[in-house]
Amino acid sequence: MEPVNVGIIGLGNVGLGTLEILWENWEQNTQKLGFPLWLRAICSRTLEGKALPAGMERVIRTTDWREVVTNPEIDIVCELVGGTGVAREIIEAAIANGKSVVTANKELMALHGPEIWRKAAQANVNLAMEASVAGGIPIHTVLREGISGDRLSALFGILNGTSNFILTEIEKRGADFGEVLAEAQRLGYAEADPTADIDGFDARSKLAILVALMFGKSVAPSEIYTEGIRRITPFDFEYARQLGYTIRLLCGARRTPEGLLLSVRPALLPRSTILAGVSGAYNAIWVLGDYGQDTFYYGRGAGPKPTGVAVVSDLMRVAREIRAGSHERVSPFAHAALEPTHPLPLDSMKTAYYLRFRVKDRPGIIASLSRVLADKGISLDAVLQVPCDTKDNLPFVITVEPSEESAIREAMAAMATLEFMVEPPLALPMEKGL
Amino acid sequence: MEPVNVGIIGLGNVGLGTLEILWENWEQNTQKLGFPLWLRAICSRTLEGKALPAGMERVIRTTDWREVVTNPEIDIVCELVGGTGVAREIIEAAIANGKSVVTANKELMALHGPEIWRKAAQANVNLAMEASVAGGIPIHTVLREGISGDRLSALFGILNGTSNFILTEIEKRGADFGEVLAEAQRLGYAEADPTADIDGFDARSKLAILVALMFGKSVAPSEIYTEGIRRITPFDFEYARQLGYTIRLLCGARRTPEGLLLSVRPALLPRSTILAGVSGAYNAIWVLGDYGQDTFYYGRGAGPKPTGVAVVSDLMRVAREIRAGSHERVSPFAHAALEPTHPLPLDSMKTAYYLRFRVKDRPGIIASLSRVLADKGISLDAVLQVPCDTKDNLPFVITVEPSEESAIREAMAAMATLEFMVEPPLALPMEKGL
Incomplete structure (x- = not known):
């Protein structure tokens, strides 16, 4: 059967993880899909020196993303460059060229997702972004389709693996924030500039995306109350323990009759709650619904392969849509239309x-x-x-x-x-x- | 926009839960779908005395399921009768009449799912069965699409809420099995004939369905090694506690180079594992993959509304397929074809x-x-x-x-x-x- 062809742009950690899974696991993918999903092109500014699997001679290699988005053989463009600059250009050019897009870009999707999706819908192509939130946890699929019949009321999540790793280490070892951060940077768990992770900006982008999926509302990430973990000390964990609690960077979204209460901030969680058991670089999401009550989702929040699974699962979904001739069956944000809104001030909470x-x-x-x-x-x-x-x-x-x-x-x-x-x-x- | 019309057959607990959600939450459903999903007909042998929501005058009511499956206005037949007798007739008649089918019937799907699906595919209609396993946990969606890009290696699940409730009560109160069972029956958590739940047969049907979704293999439930919980005593929990463990009815599926190792039996779980924290009538599933590693899913295993959410979410998915004109985009068993297999004997494990x-x-x-x-x-x-x-x-x-x-x-x-x-x-x- 006719294959669906993929071009990957961006070969950082997630790009290489995606490439490896797509390459190694093609046989199972074909069995599931009933048709082949081929890697047809890869693009990176620095192709030299990348460790690529053997046998990729027939895959087009380029350092110019325009060659991928304009290639008539490519059906799906997989944007794994990140950031809000060239990534946006790539995605919009792909859409303009009639390609469907799979992306892991939380920052771009939180800021401009609704506009980009509108362009995709107009061009009759698909947009998918499972990998943009919570790495290996298929929370998009769950909210978009799995529990779409529920009326959701709240969500509590641990959405940043780096800060969860740091908090867990402070708790385990009684070490200071600065010391643990330096070690996390040495181990590659935290970036040289750790602001996005430890000050909560990464988590709030993810929360903005989940809020869109849950409530059909688009919220500017900058309007979400956000506080980071820099001030948490070993003493705080000791006091929390005495009270029967632990401390995590908690993302919260609550629906009220007046509007949405949204926050990203360190909070004390009772030790008995399932969220308190989430340690290290794991992510977890607890969802409450009026009908289904509570469900809980847990898995690796990052890493080339867990995130690669999210990307490849999206590629398979979009490939199926293409083969079925159905371009926009389910909106990437779950609702047929998003309504812009402002979160409530937390004052009266x-x-x-x-x-x-x-x-x-x-x-x-x-x-x-x-x-x-x-x-x-x-x-x-x-x-x-x-x-x-x-x-x-x-x-x-x-x-x-x-x-x-x-x-x-x-x-x-x-x-x-x-x-x-x-x-x-x-x-x-x-x-x-x- | 043109609605998609649903007929519900069977108004037991799950049927009434489904009806209530569909009826109360139509506005949100329409916002998500972009078109209305209408309840058009309900059918039950005993319609008299059912507490139905007000305003349902225009919904067709009948005691004869044939009126639903032959009604040209109905697009999706929702089979909530249960069992393997008339339920199968209903589903096959609906398919023969060109209707898509949503069902919560684990027993039928575990025994005859692959044949029924083949008929649905030939008739170009859809078959969905999220509600057949683990009530409010969208594990079908997760395995079918959410993590479809992974190569799964194992699954461990607590899939029967009744036996988990009984085990948790024995553990908490030190009461004997018989006493707790009698109380569970009084409270409506266990049926008058509790065999399916406490002897593991319900759980093994669910495991057979999950094995199909994970590995693309169909296994006869009767070939799965199954042991129930009748022999577990308060002493066992006390010994387990001393060893740092608890006891749960564990469903296990492991992929090995030689084949699949499958079992449903009470097992000791380390207290530190996330599965050990699953108490009462909750269900939970821990999935391992070669790429994504571990993910974990948790929620209410039963109950009219959590299970109703699964049914309504399926109805929304199938309604979208119908509107998109795409009848068989993703197989209900995740793979394009299922291969019959026999599980390995456990002997050499x-x-x-x-x-x-x-x-x-x-x-x-x-x-x-x-x-x-x-x-x-x-x-x-x-x-x-x-x-x-x-x-x-x-x-x-x-x-x-x-x-x-x-x-x-x-x-x-x-x-x-x-x-x-x-x-x-x-x-x-x-x-x-x-």
Whole structure:
């Protein structure tokens, strides 16, 4: 039977993983599809020195992506360059040339996905992006089709493997953030510029994509409340443990009658919840629906091969659409149309909080902190202090009853100015309901 | 836009759950699909007294399924009768009349799925069966499309909610099997005839379907090694706990160079594995692939609404295929063709074992048991005994190093004849690798 032909542009880690799976596993793919899915062209700026599988003589090699997107033999262009610059040019040129597109590009899809999809739909070609969120976990497929009959109400996810790896290492070894980050960089788990991962920007792009899939709403990633993990210390894990919790960078999306509450921030999770058990570079997603209630998805969040599986599975899906002559059966964002929206401010959300302080010890500290909390109408729940011999920089914790976010923020700002504070206090939500 | 029309046959729990979701959630469904998905007919032998949503005056009601499958307005027949008798007639008549079919019928699909699918393909209609395995977990979608690019090597699942509920209750309360079963029956978690659930037959049908989806092989459910949970006691959970394990009814499928190793049986799972945390009526599936490595899926295994979500999601998928004019884009079994196969005998599989005995206490028991084990080439690992005051019926446990199944079985048979045995010994595999 007539093959469907693929051109891969971009041979970084994910590109090489995709290429290897496509090349090695062609026999099984053919058995599943009923027709061959061929790798027809590869493109990279630096083809020299790439370790490619043997026997690829008939595959076109080029350093110019235009040769791929204009090649009439190519049916699907697989964009694995990343970023929002040339990647966008590649995808739009491919669409303009009547090619379907498979991409792993979360940043581009979170920022411009709806526009790009509109162009694809107009050109009667397909767009697929399973690999853009949570590597080896097929969460797009699940939300787009698997549980499409549910009315979803919330999602909680661990969507950044690098920060989860760092948090897990701080927890396991009691090492400081800086030390663990340096090691993660040495091991290749974190990039030289780690900002996107540890400050939550990578996770918020992924959350924006999942929100589109869940609710049919497009949200600008920059409008999602985002806080990173730089301030988490071994002390925080010790206090969390005493409270029966652990700490993870949690992505949350909640539907309310007024709109969507979205956040990416470190949070305390009860040890008993299945999300708390997610360690190292794994990702996990917990989805709540009005009918199906809770489902949970877990797997490797990154890596050439797990992400390559997502890309190849997309290629197979798009190849089937092409063979069936059906170009736009299911929108990549699950809904037939996306509606732009702004997330609600978190101000009136009520959450229990863990407040961690570092102070110069002297009498009356608890009294003055309690006064600030009382002024803002916040009820104190517990005061914890682990033994520590530095009177100059003493960490301790206050937990408070569910309180409005705005009150918590005002209290934190007022407390930050107290003269015994060594650094501004840290506030982490306690997700008791998970 | 022209609607796609559905007829539901069978209004038991799942039928009513499906009807409610389809009826209540039509607006969101239309937004996702871009066209309406209408409930056009319902059929049940006992329509009188069913609590139906208000406003269903225009929906055809009948007690004769033939009126649904022959109605030219109906596009998709939703078979929720269950069993292998009339359900098969309904499905085959629907196909013969050019209707696509959505079913939740695991027993029928495990036994005759490949033949029924062949008929559907010949008639150019679709067949979907997400709801046949693991209720609210979209495991069909995941295996059929989400991770279709992987080469899968193994799956371990908890696929029967009733037996998982019973095991969890024995564990939590230290109550006996019979007592917990009676309570589960009172609560409606177990049926009056509980055989299908507690003896593993329900789970093995589901495993047969998953094996087809994973490997493209059709296996007769009766050829899968199956053992139920009737013999598990509170003592077993206590011993398991001491060893750092718990006990679950585990479905296992492993690909080996020689063929497939398949089993449904109670097993010891390390407490640290994510599967061990699956309690109550939940289901969970752990999938291993050569490329994507491990992914894990968890959710409610049954219940009208979680299962209804699976049915409605299938209806949406099939409705899209109908609107796209593409009848057979992805086979319900993931592969373009299924190959019949026989699972390997488990004989040469090497597993560590937990052996539990109940004996009339007297000197020399360990000596004679050790002799039997030594004769079969089995290495003893540990001997455990929890305090117990009944000398006449003393439970104790021996764990053994990984040994061939055939040697374990021979040893168990030889031990069963020893005169101090109160009942035949119980052997449970210890799944250390999970």
